[in-house]
Amino acid sequence: MRRPPYNRSWLFGVVVLAGILLLSLPARAQSIKVTSAVPDTTEQGNLGLVVTVAGENFGKSSKVAYFVTGTTNPGGITVKGVKFINSKTLETTIDVAPDAQTDLKFDIQVMSNGRTGKGTELFKVLVKQNSDLPPGSVMDLHTVDVGFNSAVFQWTAPADDGYDPASGPATGWSFRIRGGDGIPGCGPFTADTWYPYAASDPCYVGSNGAFASAPDATETALVVQLAPNTQYYAMVRTQDDHAPDGIWSEIDNDLAHQVSFTTGPFPVTPWTAGIVDVCRPPEDCYYRTYTLPSYMHKPRFDFDRDGYPALLYEKDGIYKLATSTGSGWQIETVGSLAGDLAFDPANGDATMASYLPSAPGQKAGLVFYRRNGATSDPWKAESVARGTAKAQVLRFNPVGSVPTILYWAPGSGQQTGPLRLAERRNATWTVQEIASGVGAGGGLAFDAVGNPAVIFYQYIDGRPVLGFGLYQGGSWKLEVADYGPGASDSLEGGITVAYDPGRGDFSAACGFTDTTRRHRHERFCERTAGVWTCETIGESESHASSSLAIGPDGTVFLAYFEPFPKLVVGIRPPGGSWTREFPDWNISLVANPILRLGADGQPGVAYGGGHGESGVGAYQPVCFARRSPPSP
Numbered sequence: 001m002r003r004p005p006y007n008r009s010w011l012f013g014v015v016v017l018a019g020i021l022l023l024s025l026p027a028r029a030q031s032i033k034v035t036s037a038v039p040d041t042t043e044q045g046n047l048g049l050v051v052t053v054a055g056e057n058f059g060k061s062s063k064v065a066y067f068v069t070g071t072t073n074p075g076g077i078t079v080k081g082v083k084f085i086n087s088k089t090l091e092t093t094i095d096v097a098p099d100a101q102t103d104l105k106f107d108i109q110v111m112s113n114g115r116t117g118k119g120t121e122l123f124k125v126l127v128k129q130n131s132d133l134p135p136g137s138v139m140d141l142h143t144v145d146v147g148f149n150s151a152v153f154q155w156t157a158p159a160d161d162g163y164d165p166a167s168g169p170a171t172g173w174s175f176r177i178r179g180g181d182g183i184p185g186c187g188p189f190t191a192d193t194w195y196p197y198a199a200s201d202p203c204y205v206g207s208n209g210a211f212a213s214a215p216d217a218t219e220t221a222l223v224v225q226l227a228p229n230t231q232y233y234a235m236v237r238t239q240d241d242h243a244p245d246g247i248w249s250e251i252d253n254d255l256a257h258q259v260s261f262t263t264g265p266f267p268v269t270p271w272t273a274g275i276v277d278v279c280r281p282p283e284d285c286y287y288r289t290y291t292l293p294s295y296m297h298k299p300r301f302d303f304d305r306d307g308y309p310a311l312l313y314e315k316d317g318i319y320k321l322a323t324s325t326g327s328g329w330q331i332e333t334v335g336s337l338a339g340d341l342a343f344d345p346a347n348g349d350a351t352m353a354s355y356l357p358s359a360p361g362q363k364a365g366l367v368f369y370r371r372n373g374a375t376s377d378p379w380k381a382e383s384v385a386r387g388t389a390k391a392q393v394l395r396f397n398p399v400g401s402v403p404t405i406l407y408w409a410p411g412s413g414q415q416t417g418p419l420r421l422a423e424r425r426n427a428t429w430t431v432q433e434i435a436s437g438v439g440a441g442g443g444l445a446f447d448a449v450g451n452p453a454v455i456f457y458q459y460i461d462g463r464p465v466l467g468f469g470l471y472q473g474g475s476w477k478l479e480v481a482d483y484g485p486g487a488s489d490s491l492e493g494g495i496t497v498a499y500d501p502g503r504g505d506f507s508a509a510c511g512f513t514d515t516t517r518r519h520r521h522e523r524f525c526e527r528t529a530g531v532w533t534c535e536t537i538g539e540s541e542s543h544a545s546s547s548l549a550i551g552p553d554g555t556v557f558l559a560y561f562e563p564f565p566k567l568v569v570g571i572r573p574p575g576g577s578w579t580r581e582f583p584d585w586n587i588s589l590v591a592n593p594i595l596r597l598g599a600d601g602q603p604g605v606a607y608g609g610g611h612g613e614s615g616v617g618a619y620q621p622v623c624f625a626r627r628s629p630p631s632p
Helices: 009-024 251-256
Strands: 033-038 041-043 049-056 063-068 077-086 089-096 106-112 115-126 142-146 150-156 172-179 204-211 218-224 231-239 259-262 271-277 300-303 309-315 318-324 329-335 340-343 350-356 365-371 380-386 390-397 402-408 417-425 428-438 443-446 452-460 463-472 475-483 496-500 505-513 519-528 531-541 547-550 556-562 566-572 579-581 594-597 603-608 622-627
Touching: 033 106, 049 106, 049 115, 063 077, 063 089, 142 259, 150 231, 172 218, 204 218, 218 231, 231 251, 271 309, 271 318, 271 329, 300 340, 300 594, 300 603, 309 340, 309 603, 309 622, 340 390, 350 390, 350 402, 365 402, 380 417, 380 428, 390 443, 402 443, 417 452, 428 452, 428 463, 428 475, 452 496, 452 505, 463 505, 463 519, 475 505, 475 519, 475 531, 496 547, 505 547, 505 556, 519 556, 531 556, 531 566, 547 594, 556 594, 556 603, 566 603
Parallel strands: 033 115, 041 115, 443 496
Antiparallel strands: 033 049, 049 089, 063 106, 077 089, 106 115, 142 150, 150 218, 172 204, 172 231, 231 259, 271 622, 300 309, 309 318, 318 329, 340 350, 350 365, 365 380, 390 402, 402 417, 417 428, 443 452, 452 463, 463 475, 496 505, 505 519, 519 531, 547 556, 556 566, 566 579, 594 603, 603 622
């Protein structure tokens, strides 16, 4: 049989189809190449340097990284921006840290559209060479906001070597405030009054310091603890990294550019404030740091039976008791350790609670001290309980005038522990454990029939809560009073509780600090038949304490801090809204106010101050302010 002729048309169709398929496929992505960098060297500390990177096949959305050769360590180089010039050129803006890697070179990596290319050993950081040129002086120091006790300043940052941006930033700056012409012995800065240590100047008011920003950047400084209606001088000097101690900017030029400013008036207030005691170095106090004298520890405060105030505080490691009968303060030494102060309402005796650590022949424990009103009489000590007893709160139960001490008893090195209450009845001290796993601090109050109530904080399921305990029917009933406004907030600083006779229930105050640990939400809570309602009434300084008292008519008084800082007493009459009053301008950043009500129903508040009477000097005084009764 004859074979049919061979048909080649199908083969031609296959070839055509394959060609079409090949043409429809995307072109193979070309690899990225990185070939050079200009400049290819720089010194440590160069900020905002523009480096041109050359290569091939860069994309418009390219990303760039610098790595120490052979690693993925950026070595102190941060890429701040990338500018696409064309497929062969990129401009990268980088910051080179003052301690950037100098031993090895850097690779430069470019990433674009899922592709990565890298050039090896294209860039080198050199050790910064010390220059004998001083950093530039600040030429444009000026105020941008001035209040009654604070001021905000700005200026343009000079460079490490004069004003040459290529030399990088100066290492840092020191900003200082000095009392002005109206304060005896004070006035403008001179070469002699710019001391190495700011607080050694008797006219010292405040100081600030920080690492310097890049040349021509705007620097900002906040100064607080100023006196109202007072003229001051401000000056800033810059310092470079010249070995061994750095070179300061030219003093004569700095002096010529210091500025004078005057604070505003203090708000109208019904409070009368003054200094109880002051720590004037070096006669009174030992310098524990180069900037501040010994810390005047946060005072404890109570009114005696006759309505006169008394303050217990630490001065240079020794506890002092200051009392007043309206004509100055009488100050006496009471020992090296003390906790809280209270007066027995039944007989007027002064009492203290204190923790004594272990000593030879003596075990650590909680001690109660008592004496009658005469300062010449000795203190009589009673052992209350053995073991750790920190953060003592001493109060008298109004029913029976029973001394009662709330204290925290953590183990060695522990952040939480049991909260305990000690009462002295029939000449015997008894101790009850209220709750376990409690953080430091707490508050104590009593209801109308003498049941004690406590406020404390602890963690529940990893979240900080404000806890409340009330002793009723022979046992403690525990409740959660408040959670932080934010899920990650922490509860810090002083917490306090008070009985409201107008409502017949308790109120509490506390502060929750956010994750930055810089802002504290001041909270006020009220309890009604076991149900708590809380509100944020302001923002205060981190770690500052609050203190609460409630008058017989139900008027609430709450002392706390606002930023910059301001000592505030919030006042809320029954059924009314909150108003704010400022007791004093002279406060420190860690004043920790303690508020109590006097026999006239008006509050007094004890707190730490910032300066002496004239608004200068790093004296850390203990202060007291009293509110005048309203006019009839």
